[in-house]
Amino acid sequence: MEKARISSLQLFLLITGFLFGSTLILNPATGAKNDGWLAILIGGAVGTLLLAVYASIALLNPSKTLVEILRDRFGKVIGNIIAILYIWYFIHLASLVFRNFGSFMLTTTYPKTPLEVIIAVFALVVMYAVNSGVEVVGRMSEILVPFVPVIAVIISLGIITVHDFTAFLPVLENGISPIIKASFNLLTFPFGETVVFLMIFPHLNKRENLKKVSTLSALSATGLFLFIFFRDITVLGSHLIYQATFVPHLTSVLIPGINLEPLFNVNLIIGGSIKVVICMYAAVNGLNQLIGANDYRKFTTAVATFCFVLSIWVYENIFEMFDWAENIWPYYSIPFQIVIPLMLLFLSLIKKGNPAHEKSIE
């Protein structure tokens, strides 16, 4: 494993940036229309618990990455098979973020630039960041992620005159089931995706802060989602928020006399790049550990090429992308985000309670 160290603040900003990631483009909470704020609260609360589960797994298996934990808990053969599935999952996730980012840029900002070119340029920058190591990415997050809430506030202030503060009423207009569905979608996207941080947690310099940092990140991201949701719904209304393709983007172009669209794009680039860098870093590092090579950088080009091709291959069009993210992704993610981590936590707790059993396994 790379002997890099990141501070608690860097990890906090990395997780916050990751959670923010492509949620700007695909916001699952809008599925609950004007009750989206309830979905965010429920999804955020359960997501915080899920992050605490990941942090507990990392604390029960100190200095071990997900691949090493899987091998330790499930044995070499089953552990390696599950590790390969996780590496696939991280590559798939990176490709989906590439595609979200590319489709968004193509639709809103660069309509005449081919999708492949947008994704390829993004992939080359991400490759450079991954090769620079987790410390550099941590420092990058320290500089860039604080811009995310600042830009959100600037956009909100710009449209303060067009707010309708009753837009989220009446509460529970469509019953509880859309809220439950949107909460579940929000849990799997983006909170459950932080399972990828099990490859990053071992780099934290003060391990005792891990639970606090992960909980604070999840709560901060939930707060930011709520803020953006209230801003969007009070400006656009519940009907338009449900029908619009890129909701926060639409809000940012409403400001009269000034174009704040580039600020929104900056926000997206910061969140999207952090998310895709973390996913690709986890994938190449996992592959490196699985094969037993001494440097993860050997696989960055190959994995980036595969991510690029997969991002073009994965969906035929933008509508398929939205449909997949809403209806398939949450169910596909359950084993990776909930089932296997809970099994790992259970097995790690057994190990902690019975060190002799652990020795006999070894």
Next chain:
Amino acid sequence: MNSNILIILIIFTILGLYDFRRFIRKKEPAKVVIVHIIIMALSLAIGLFLAIGKRPISPSQWIERILKMTGVIK
């Protein structure tokens, strides 16, 4: 024929070959070289299919079919 994909694939192939040259110089273990070649070859093959407009069934469609077959989604 999508020439953009072809040009981008050529750029990635050059980067991959640069890595490959380093592997030979540093006498990397065979497994590292093999995994690198498999991933690059797979990417280039799928990329070429996409470039000529013959898109193979994507992993997303496979996953959707599996989930439908197992009754997880309707």
